[in-house]
Amino acid sequence: MIDWLDFVIPCLHDPIPAGRVMSILPSGELEYDVPKRMQATGTYESKMWVRSQGGDGEGRATELYISGNPAKFLQGHNVFGCELVCDLAAGVVRKILDTVGISSDLTVAQALKGNFSVKRIDITRSFSFASRNEVKAVLSSLAIKSRSRMGRAQTSGGTVYHGKQSRRHTLKFYCKAEELEAGEKHKLPAELEKTPIKEFAETLLRAELTLRSKELIELEKTEGKHFTPKVLDALYFDYFGRIEMAAQAYIPSEEIKLLSRSIRDSYLLWKEGVDVRPMMSKPTFYRHRSELLPLGIDIALPNEQVECEIIPLFRKVTGRPVGIPDWAYQQGLVYQSRVGG
Structure with missing residues (x-):
């Protein structure tokens, strides 16, 4: 549309x-009239x-x-x-x-x-x-x-x-x-x-x-x-x-500070290339993943595989x-x- x-x-x-807008210079000369x-x-x-x-x-x-x-x-x-x-x-x-x-x-x-x-x-x-x-x-x-x-x-x-x-x-x-x-x-x-x-x-x-x-x-x-x-x-x-x-993104430092400690730790480990899945229970892993996805981070994907991939918007x-x-x-x-x- x-x-x-x-x-x-x-x-x-x-x-x-609708009226007019005029500007008069100090000399008295009309500058514009629109x-x-x-x-x-x-x-x-x-x-x-x-x-x-x-x-x-x-x-x-x-x-x-x-x-x-x-x-x-x-x-x-x-x-x-x-x-x-x-x-x-x-x-x-x-x-x-x-x-x-x-x-x-x-x-x-x-x-x-x-x-x-x-x-x-x-x-x-x-x-x-x-x-x-x-x-x-x-x-x-x-x-x-x-x-x-x-x-x-x-x-x-x-x-x-x-x-x-x-x-x-x-x-x-x-x-x-x-x-x-x-x-x-x-x-x-x-x-x-x-x-x-x-x-x-x-x-x-x-x-x-x-x-x-x-x-x-x-x-x-x-x-x-x-x-x-x-x-x-x-x-x-x-x-x-x-x-x-970018297929993945990094979270700006000011936003990292707003994450809960456990979510922040999972993100920072993932950023360093660590597979965090074995480090926590399955429900905890998926809870952390669901909270990070809106920020463009998918901890289910190894960071080193996707960090440089660029794809068209649509x-x-x-x-x-x-x-x-x-x-x-x-x-x-x-x-x-x-x-x-």
């Missing part, structure tokens, strides 16, 4: 009355930003800059959703322009043809696991064992990032169920609380690719028409394919890819193009 979209689309119109952006309200009070820009010399703006989450704006949630970029842009344009009283037909037609500039796009996929705990274990493993051309992973608030501060592209992983519980910004609207959406999200690992303007220019993917489903798939798996997973992240469930269409919980054309 498309989880974020920033785009600029041609639209000759009277500027949307229109402010305003929030447009979509489904279940979800928001996207919109701003008039450009000019025709007669007081009319020539473009709209639109930014936000099209899935939330059009259907009220982003647990699953459409990834037809042109259809989404057209739906967003229709809803925004109808709200502010600007004729939308010509601009919607341009959106459906893909005649708009893309400044940022977030492409996301979901993978289903047996439980939320398994999702969290996978995230722990990704945090410790994954690496890419941008180096090792960074973590923040339960999310695992590659290129978190990059101005070009970012890859991130997170537990969708925990995101829905992370506060007002992310929670489901009250109207959707009794639908199957929340239960569906319970076991989902979300893996998301953000492509920003500099990267899009280099890729020569700067227009809506460029983002066909085939291209989206190719981009997604190309970037995530650059992440590698051979290691073994969750089941999930799309839009049938019941979402039946219950009207997913946006389907209603703009015609």
Whole structure:
């Protein structure tokens, strides 16, 4: 699905009355004078930003800059959703322009043809696991064992990032169920609380690719028409394919201190190449193993056999890819193009 979209689309119109931001130098000279952006309200009070820009010399703006989450704006949630970029842009344009009283037909037609500039796009996929705990274990493993051309992973608030501060592209992983519980910004609207959406999200690992303007220019993917489903798939798996997973990992020293003494001793012996299985009872061994697995350590495998093995990400992240469930269409919980054309 498309989880974020920033785009600029041609639209000759009277500027949307959102106010202006001005800067005046100490000399009294006007440094800049730009229109402010305003929030447009979509489904279940979800928001996207919109701003008039450009000019025709007669007081009319020539473009709209639109930014936000099209899935939330059009259907009220982003647990699953459409990834037809042109259809989404057209739906967003229709809803925004109808709200502010600007004729939308010509601009919607341009959106459906893909005649708009893309400044940022977030492409996301979901993978289903047996439980939320398994999702969290996978995230722990990704945090410790994954690496890419941008180096090792960074973590923040339960999310695992590659290129978190990059101005070009970012890859991130997170537990969708925990995101829905992370506060007002992310929670489901009250109207959707009794639908199957929340239960569906319970076991989902979300893996998301953000492509920003500099990267899009280099890729020569700067227009809506460029983002066909085939291209989206190719981009997604190309970037995530650059992440590698170590078959085993070492636990950072600060985390070792948090382990119980017995678990710590088992780990340190294993790290030195000792087979710890004969040193304890079978139940104790499997208890220690189960506590270390979420950290990316399997003491059942000899350390010296696996410590240097590097494997592609999607051979290691073994969750089941999930799309839009049938019941979402039946219950009207997913946006389907209603703009015609």
